[in-house]
Amino acid sequence: MTTTILDHWVGGAPWPGASDRTSPVYNPALGRVQKEVRLASAGDVDAVVGVAHEALTQWRGASISKRQGVMFAFRELLNARKQELAEILTAEHGKVLSDALGEIARGMEVVEFACGVGHLTKGAYSENVSTDVDVYTLRQPLGVVGIISPFNFPAMVPLWFFSIALAAGNAVVLKPSEKDPSAANWMAALLREAGLPDGVFNVVHGDKQAVDALLEHPGIAAISFVGSTPIAKYVYETATGHGKRVQALGGAKNHMLVLPDADLDLAADAAVNAGFGSAGERCMAVSVVLAVDAVADQLVAKVAERMATLRTGDGTRGCDMGPLITGPHRDKVASYIDVAAADGATVVVDGRGVTVDGDPNGFWLGPTLIDRVPTSSSVYSDEIFGPVLSIVRVDGYEHGVEMINASPYGNGTAIFTNDGGAARRFQREVTVGMIGINVPIPVPVAYHSFGGWKASLFGDAKAYGPHGFDFYTAEKAITSRWLDPSHGGLNLGFPQHT
Numbered sequence: 389m390t391t392t393i394l395d396h397w398v399g400g401a402p403w404p405g406a407s408d409r410t411s412p413v414y415n416p417a418l419g420r421v422q423k424e425v426r427l428a429s430a431g432d433v434d435a436v437v438g439v440a441h442e443a444l445t446q447w448r449g450a451s452i453s454k455r456q457g458v459m460f461a462f463r464e465l466l467n468a469r470k471q472e473l474a475e476i477l478t479a480e481h482g483k484v485l486s487d488a489l490g491e492i493a494r495g496m497e498v499v500e501f502a503c504g505v506g507h508l509t510k511g512a513y514s515e516n517v518s519t520d521v522d523v524y525t526l527r528q529p530l531g532v533v534g535i536i537s538p539f540n541f542p543a544m545v546p547l548w549f550f551s552i553a554l555a556a557g558n559a560v561v562l563k564p565s566e567k568d569p570s571a572a573n574w575m576a577a578l579l580r581e582a583g584l585p586d587g588v589f590n591v592v593h594g595d596k597q598a599v600d601a602l603l604e605h606p607g608i609a610a611i612s613f614v615g616s617t618p619i620a621k622y623v624y625e626t627a628t629g630h631g632k633r634v635q636a637l638g639g640a641k642n643h644m645l646v647l648p649d650a651d652l653d654l655a656a657d658a659a660v661n662a663g664f665g666s667a668g669e670r671c672m673a674v675s676v677v678l679a680v681d682a683v684a685d686q687l688v689a690k691v692a693e694r695m696a697t698l699r700t701g702d703g704t705r706g707c708d709m710g711p712l713i714t715g716p717h718r719d720k721v722a723s724y725i726d727v728a729a730a731d732g733a734t735v736v737v738d739g740r741g742v743t744v745d746g747d748p749n750g751f752w753l754g755p756t757l758i759d760r761v762p763t764s765s766s767v768y769s770d771e772i773f774g775p776v777l778s779i780v781r782v783d784g785y786e787h788g789v790e791m792i793n794a795s796p797y798g799n800g801t802a803i804f805t806n807d808g809g810a811a812r813r814f815q816r817e818v819t820v821g822m823i824g825i826n827v828p829i830p831v832p833v834a835y836h837s838f839g840g841w842k843a844s845l846f847g848d849a850k851a852y853g854p855h856g857f858d859f860y861t862a863e864k865a866i867t868s869r870w871l872d873p874s875h876g877g878l879n880l881g882f883p884q885h886t
């Protein structure tokens with residue numbers, strides 16, 4: 389049997405490149421390799437950047453209405469064919485189909501935001517700042533920008549970035565995760581169908597070699613990265629060292645604080661949804677519930693009760709939770725259950741014994757609940773990135789906030805309470821970029837911006853929304869005077885307003 393090989397997408401068509409290295413792409417629900425993906429060399433990346441530069445001149449000169457038209461057409465095509473894309477996501481990532489459709493919907497929001505690029509591009513104008521002198525600003529595209537994305541949102545994260553980058557007049561080279569790369573090619577073909585000129589959007593597949601080539605390439609003006617914290621830091625340092633504008637979003641360990649006055653049923657629903665959705669492989673997953681002592685036993689019981697109703701299995705079969713991305717990742721996540729027991733925590737639900745509706749070779753691990761996790765344990769401090777929910781008991785609001793603020797991460801957090809004063813204090817006091825008040829996964833809508841604090845984001849610009857548009861454009865300020873004869877004469881002093 390011949391293995392399918394997924395090519396890069398360059399200049400509006402699949403392109404094999406020169407490198408003969410490839411990497412396997414699994415169907416995690418079957419535990420089987422379904423195709424190979426090419427891994428680009430530095431030479432391949434250089435060729436792709438060259439193609440993008442050739443296409444850039446025409447695209448950056450295209451009118452705003454032309455660029456908006458392409459984005460509108462892309463949005464319509466994406467909406468009409470989202471089921472097809474969702475099936476690709478489920479086949480390579482493993483997330484259940486309904487969750488894959490949710491991912492696409494959240495990505496499509498950003499395409500809709502990008503359709504309003506005409507509004508975003510408007511500059512400021514100050515008339516007569518000095519006699520007969522006007523000052524105005526305009527924003528222009530940066531050039532060819534690189535996007536490097538993680539495995540856990542193979543459609544949404546690229547959509548966060550490329551929609552705005554393209555609408556703003558840039559050309560793009562996307563390097564998606566090699567674990568689930570097909571969504572990127574699918575979206576590239578759809579952009580072409582929407583009328584995007586060839587070469588403006590390119591996909592280069594690869595691993596560290598391709599990433600390093602992008603970070604160092606003089607033809608790349610900016611890098612948007614999403615992935616784990618150590619790589620985000622490396623990307624930020626390397627690419628800024630090569631003079632690029634960089635936003636690098638990293639990992640997370642999101643805490644949900646439940647105060648005694650909260651509605652415990654709603655809080656338990658939220659903890660289960662946000663802890664186990666997408667098998668916990670979300671950067672905004674709740675991985676630690678901080679339960680105030682007075683209600684902790686009750687809350688743990690309610691969470692465990694709900695977990696017993698979850699169906700783990702193949703994402704195409706209407707299950708609640710799918711497999712993990714790879715066998716080694718599943719094994720690593722599962723190993724934390726033994727660590728928890730050894731560190732003195734209580735394993736309330738052990739996902740290793742789960743009954744699965746799917747192929748026995750899939751990369752399964754059922755929902756796992758661990759109570760009384762000591763903060764000295766790696767179960768508490770590591771980003772596990774799987775269906776393992778920790779409960780840490782705290783004695784009250786202050787203790788909870790102290791723990792959230794002591795975390796090296798600052799992506800998302802949530803408070804569950806019916807006390808408006810406590811919620812208001814929480815939003816002021818926590819050192820976290822995205823905060824939910826009775827909302828467990830506070831991913832901002834597309835016209836706000838997404839990003840954490842501390843080790844969850846390196847750089848100054850968050851993703852999408854106003855930050856996204858600013859990131860992909862450079863501002864010029866123009867001081868203009870239309871001359872008349874009264875302005876003659878020499879004066880070497882510093883310009884002053886008259």
Ligand code: NAD
Pocket residue numbers: 536537538539540541563564565566594595596599600614615616617619620637638639640670671771773799840844
């Ligand atoms: P990852 O860091 O392993 O990979 C991300 C990207 O970097 C991939 O394209 C990969 O090919 C590349 N890469 C991997 N190792 C590299 C290396 N040594 N040098 C250069 N490039 C390298 O992350 P992942 O496992 O794909 O994704 C999961 C991580 O992403 C989690 O930590 C999660 O929290 C994080 N994440 C963060 C956000 C956010 O918005 N903050 C969103 C989604 C995911």
